[in-house]
Amino acid sequence: MSKIKEYEKFVGADVINELEFYAGKLAGIKIQNINSTSVGGGVAEILARMIPMLRELGINAYWDVIKGGEKFFEITKKMHNALHGQQVTYSDEEISLYLQTNENNAREMKLNGDIMFIHDPQPCALIKYKQGDEQKWIWRGHVDFSNPEMFTWNFLKEYIEQYDVSVFSAPSFAHRLRIPQVLISPSIDPLSEKNIDLPQETVDSVLEKFNIDKNRPLVTQISRFDYLKDPIGVVKVYKLVKKYIDFQLVLAGGGATDDPEGAKVLAEVQEVAANDPDIFLLLLPPASDIEINALQCASNVILQKSLREGFGLTVAEALWKSKPVIAGAVGGIPLQVTHKYSGLLTYTIEGTAFALRQLLQNPAYAKKLGQNGHEQIRKNFLITRHLRDYMLLFLSLLHKTENVVFL
Amino acid sequence: MNNKSEAMFQFYSSQNLIFLTGRKAKNLEELLTGIKEVEEMSIYYHSHHYLEQREFLSPEPPNDFFYWITNDLQDKMLGEMVASIDLRQMNSLKEIQFKIIEVIEKSLMQNIEANLTNVSPGEEFLFMSVRSFVYPTKYTASNLSEFRYCLKTVPLNSIYFHFFGTRFNKSLPSLSDWLSASLNEAELAQKFEKIDPYTITLENLREVLIRLVEKRLVEKNNV
Numbered sequence: 332m333s334k335i336k337e338y339e340k341f342v343g344a345d346v347i348n349e350l351e352f353y354a355g356k357l358a359g360i361k362i363q364n365i366n367s368t369s370v371g372g373g374v375a376e377i378l379a380r381m382i383p384m385l386r387e388l389g390i391n392a393y394w395d396v397i398k399g400g401e402k403f404f405e406i407t408k409k410m411h412n413a414l415h416g417q418q419v420t421y422s423d424e425e426i427s428l429y430l431q432t433n434e435n436n437a438r439e440m441k442l443n444g445d446i447m448f449i450h451d452p453q454p455c456a457l458i459k460y461k462q463g464d465e466q467k468w469i470w471r472g473h474v475d476f477s478n479p480e481m482f483t484w485n486f487l488k489e490y491i492e493q494y495d496v497s498v499f500s501a502p503s504f505a506h507r508l509r510i511p512q513v514l515i516s517p518s519i520d521p522l523s524e525k526n527i528d529l530p531q532e533t534v535d536s537v538l539e540k541f542n543i544d545k546n547r548p549l550v551t552q553i554s555r556f557d558y559l560k561d562p563i564g565v566v567k568v569y570k571l572v573k574k575y576i577d578f579q580l581v582l583a584g585g586g587a588t589d590d591p592e593g594a595k596v597l598a599e600v601q602e603v604a605a606n607d608p609d610i611f612l613l614l615l616p617p618a619s620d621i622e623i624n625a626l627q628c629a630s631n632v633i634l635q636k637s638l639r640e641g642f643g644l645t646v647a648e649a650l651w652k653s654k655p656v657i658a659g660a661v662g663g664i665p666l667q668v669t670h671k672y673s674g675l676l677t678y679t680i681e682g683t684a685f686a687l688r689q690l691l692q693n694p695a696y697a698k699k700l701g702q703n704g705h706e707q708i709r710k711n712f713l714i715t716r717h718l719r720d721y722m723l724l725f726l727s728l729l730h731k732t733e734n735v736v737f738l
Numbered sequence: 739m740n741n742k743s744e745a746m747f748q749f750y751s752s753q754n755l756i757f758l759t760g761r762k763a764k765n766l767e768e769l770l771t772g773i774k775e776v777e778e779m780s781i782y783y784h785s786h787h788y789l790e791q792r793e794f795l796s797p798e799p800p801n802d803f804f805y806w807i808t809n810d811l812q813d814k815m816l817g818e819m820v821a822s823i824d825l826r827q828m829n830s831l832k833e834i835q836f837k838i839i840e841v842i843e844k845s846l847m848q849n850i851e852a853n854l855t856n857v858s859p860g861e862e863f864l865f866m867s868v869r870s871f872v873y874p875t876k877y878t879a880s881n882l883s884e885f886r887y888c889l890k891t892v893p894l895n896s897i898y899f900h901f902f903g904t905r906f907n908k909s910l911p912s913l914s915d916w917l918s919a920s921l922n923e924a925e926l927a928q929k930f931e932k933i934d935p936y937t938i939t940l941e942n943l944r945e946v947l948i949r950l951v952e953k954r955l956v957e958k959n960n961v
Contacts, residue, residue, distance in 0.1 A: 343893075345875070345892075345893040346893075348875075349751070349753070349873070349893075352873055353871075353873075431838075477743065478859075492859070499758060502758055502864045502866060503864065504758075505758035505760040505864065506760045507760040507761070508760060511757055512757060512758040512759070512760060513755060513756065513757055513758070514756040514758050514866065515756070535775065614766065640944070663943060719753060720755065723753060723755040723869075723871050724755060726871060727755055734777075734778075734779050734869055734870070735870045735872060735903075735907050735909075736869065736870070736871045736872065737872045737873075737909070738871055738873040
């Protein structure tokens, strides 16, 4: 059985037929994806799943990664933080290095797709090297753009507006732009190692590996050690709730090659955690998907206490496993969690602590939230919906004028 | 059974690509200006997208304008008036747009202060729009029995398309057009026309359609 057919059991045969139909309309079109890292973080994860599926559907999609030195990624991390609202300044040298790195990559890479699909700010300036009007360029912003630092936004906007179309993950990320903006939420893959059903023995063995007690409640936040995911806030939540309820806390995440800040954040979290034996800080290496899956499966409650969030795919992963989620109402999280229906949305450390006490002490309520959340993800945030949206996006570039396109 | 040669009905389905406009409204006056200035497909999106989603989350708000006016602006009376606009009676998106404008303008004249109330940052109304992609499904019907089978098995989006998508775009025949013109089932077609699809879920709409067709099949078999 082809891989794509395996999704039928989640979404039904009609959805798969529909994908095959759209793919047929895109036959012969080359789609080149470009981002800044091949491992770590949501973008690389999505591309790693999406490209093989597009290819299996008969679409000539491929993926290239730009190269940049440590300094370049420090600048783009600064841009990332600025797009999330942090005040930053750049020296002239930093701006030059950003542009120079894009130029170097444009020279070394073949920018030969019929549709160029550029992800995030790092390779955004590649648009300067567009080859003629026939080639269509899409810029896809994966981060939270709702309240960006204005210098960074205006700098990037100059390049973004040279694209044919832009894509954002949530309605609140839109700005007034001279080019069309499309809303496409990211997704999770139910067949990936992070999301497949795991046998209980696997879950138990992962807990054992990290010395986590499987007989006591477990609360987990999976995400990179990044200030915007507020891991220190999570430890503070733990301390507030621990006064009343005995449980263990896991903060687990990997690093990404385009994120140089992780080690510093982890050190600060370690300091706040102060060697509490019930707090597990796990810096996971790449390819730890089974471990992440097992930790989510073993948890009574999943936290995603982000202060800013592009989309927050870890929320979708937890809900897919029917886990009750408490998450910050930021970025794309409110699209996934309807408050009190498919999870709880919070704004503060105190609010998160109160919600956690509620869920740990009311397992029936927690279970219902998890079940509703699972259905929400099945309908809206699986990779098949994401594939469909991308193919419609590509088709929209081939049918530029009509509001209703008859395929 | 009617054995006359009948034209085949092709079931289509549609999917939407959602566009963001970057346009926001923080009060009623800005909402009104936005509704006047946005393209018709934006009106279509904000007045219809909930219908496709109702299959899994109920109760959903009747439309985005109602939801925002009621929950964010906290004007429950105006919200109710916008929610109760009878979309079934509207034959074009322009008509829907004019009607919403009329209701809001009337409210603003009666309550001048209402247009001064601003929502908090982050709660603004965000104007969006949509492009629809229509494609043929594998389902076709040449007679009433096949039609019933198709109604039972087509994706819900197909039911949506033939009830709502064809309302404002007449380039494809509606279900009732085909029943009447190809199967000579004018009475059944009329019953389809009388259905109010705006107040039931798509799954319920499917059931209503199947029941009407089954009843007609029984009648024909008894003749």
